[in-house]
Amino acid sequence: MRAIGIILAGGNNHRMKELSQKRAIGAMPIAGSYRSIDFALSNMSNSHIQKIGVFTQYNARSLNEHLNSSKWWDFGRKQGGLFVFTPTVTADNSYWYRGTADAIYQNLSFLKSSHEPYVVIASGDCVYKMDYNKVLEYHIEKKADITVVCKDMPIGANVERYGTIKMNEDSRIEEFEEKPIVAKSNTISCGIYVIRRRLLIEMIERCAMEDRYDFVKDILIRYKNQKRIYGYKIKEYWRNIASVEDYFSTNMDFLKPEIRDYFFKQYPDVYSKVDDLPPAKYNVGAKVSNSLISSGCIVNGTVEDSVIFKKSFVGNNCYIKNSIILNDVYIGDNTHIENCIVESRDTIRANTFYKGEDGIKIVVEKNERYVI
CATH class of the missing domain: 2.160.10.10 (Hexapeptide repeat proteins)
Structure with missing residues (x-):
């Protein structure tokens, strides 16, 4: 695939209460044998993205242990690889990541040293299966600057804690609100974006010059009228682990035969680090x-x-x-x-x-x- 992958897995979420006191959200156990970051990594691998950068920060020890070998997701034989970036003190910068855009900026050399024309950005705390090739084909077909993967939530769902979007008939995004007090739409952003690599570098550098740090607020919302930003709707299963209730109900979903069949018996597979343990x-x-x-x-x-x-x-x-x-x-x-x-x-x-x-x-x- 003509893209590199970035997985944002550094944030902390206080709505997870005691569960996030000793681990990052991306390291939360899911469905018995998996971690939440496994789903984004597996999607990257199944989409034939060979070069992946994972940006970690908060309580990253267990997540870094989980990512200590790329062989479980089949990344990087002779090209590409799995790269884990944590905040480091340099001569120019001694900050932790101050936001998602700042995390990319502090590791901009990863983008600049790559040759692929596109970048797929995903979150490390979502449970879903997706072929990013289809999103990239849609992105090229629409001649979009940025493509945002989105999903229609059921009526009555609490969408105020997501970014909500409104699109026109051509699927171009006209309104984008991050965690609105009163949502005007039940279509939410899934935290998955496709963007041209050179454009991303240019936007991130401009954000840094203006002391702006958040990818959603300072790029997507700020440029929604200047850039061609399109939405790509999905109908398949997608859950975000953002609270104790979300985490509990996501795991309970795997007790449903149709959900287990979708994730574990249908192609493509979901991969994880394997422990040599006896059967139950x-x-x-x-x-x-x-x-x-x-x-x-x-x-x-x-x-x-x-x-x-x-x-x-x-x-x-x-x-x-x-x-x-x-x-x-x-x-x-x-x-x-x-x-x-x-x-x-x-x-x-x-x-x-x-x-x-x-x-x-x-x-x-x-x-x-x-x-x-």
Whole structure:
């Protein structure tokens, strides 16, 4: 493909509460065995984009560990590769990334040293499948300066936390509002853009000269009347992990057979870093219904309508319902967990009761697992 890829995975989101205290949103576990950034990386790989830059910043340790090898997504045999950029102190600059445009500006040499004519920019916190080649073909056909991937949200959805757009009959964007107080449209931006590489360099350099740092506010909204900015609508599954409720419902979507079939049984595939773990083990007395149980888990109790991530242990007479158990959690005997998200590496003592009454409860227990 005649494009390089940029994945923006550096931001923090306070609506994720305790879940984002030790990891970036791009590293949030999804569907038992994946991270949220895997979907953007897999889309890049399946679209034959060979050169990818991932911009990380906030709590990037687990995300950097996940990205320590490009082989899982098949990037860069002899050309291209997977490049991870974190903020660095230089003679000219000692700032952290002050916004999405500033993140690109601080790594502008990555764009300038590339030869591909186009750039695909994506967010690292969205769950979806997409062939970016189709967006690029649409971009060229429309003779667009920038193409924004967008989606019509159902009536009544909370679109005020997204960027909302209005298009004319030719799909050219006429209005673009970032997180409006009252939305005038239910069409939202999906945070995926196609732009010519030279134009992007020119715009980013101009933003930096004027002390502007945000890609949406300072490029898309500012230039909407001067540049040819078009929208490309998608109808397929797309979710943004922007809050605890979004994260919970996105994982619960994977309990639906049609969603699992779409992501895991239909071409193209979704790739992730592979851990060499044994298959899940169900001991005598275990009862599991409508749940995802990942590799390395041992289940003794009852699990209903839940997602259990890798290397978790469920004790005897436990009852887990409508919950998400993250990686490497030990749950003691006779424990009841309902409507909860249990943080990774937690140790839940025996005879414990947790239930989310008014929404989803986040459980963070750091008890010592092994006592000498």
